[in-house]
Amino acid sequence: MKKWQCLVCGYIHTGPEPPEKCPVCGADKSQFVEVTEDEQAGAPGGGKTPETGRKETAPAHAPPAGSPIPAFIELVNREFVKHHVHPLSVHIPNGVLPMAVIFVFLAALFQSPGLATAAFYAMVFVLVTLPLVLYSGFNEWKRKYRSSLRPIFITKIIAAFVVTAATLILVLWHVIDPDAAAKSSPLRFGYLFIHVVMLAAAGIAGFIGGKLVFKD
Secondary structure: OEEEEEOOOOOOEEOOOOEEOOOOOOOOHHHHEEOOOOOOOOOOOOOOOOOOOOOOOOOOOOOOOOOOHHHHHHHHHHHHHHHHHHHHHHHHHHHHHHHHHHHHHHHHHHHHHHHHHHHHHHHHHHHHHHHHHHHHHHHHHHHHHHOOHHHHHHHHHHHHHHHHHHHHHHHHHHHOOOOOOOOOOOOOOHHHHHHHHHHHHHHHHHHHHHHHHHHH
């Protein structure tokens, strides 16, 4: 049986013909190229071009001639992808964020200022880590997935920005009103609802990330 690789996400399909649509990223049939057993699948974009069927001579992320991007930034960006900085960095806020949401709901339930403060500092920690997560994710999307705008990537990008915006709003909200989760707060339910939206967006982004990594 032949093997076909998706040039967008790297999914490998086994069969006489490539699938009509990639089951992982949704790319159409034209984005698949045949790979042989002695050919390593490698990263997306490292196979043959669909137009010529020949091996690409340069990586898809190589900067154009005369590019003003400094060499050291280019090196850092390549190393970020090579050493999986995005999945490593995203695990940090993804582990702390649910804890913060649990703490704030417990604070609202038991009217505990201590739990509300703990949730606030956890959210501050998440906010501090997000720039690295966003930058490494953007870098990986451009280099590994060729800046694809398939629905799966658009959804992941939107989810990431929802998490970022919600985190920033909640941190500023607590600074302005430390008792936002208290029963006396008129906007209490709105404050808690943003926590739910943030957690849901983080879950969606994580699910898509797992789908792209494991190709299931």
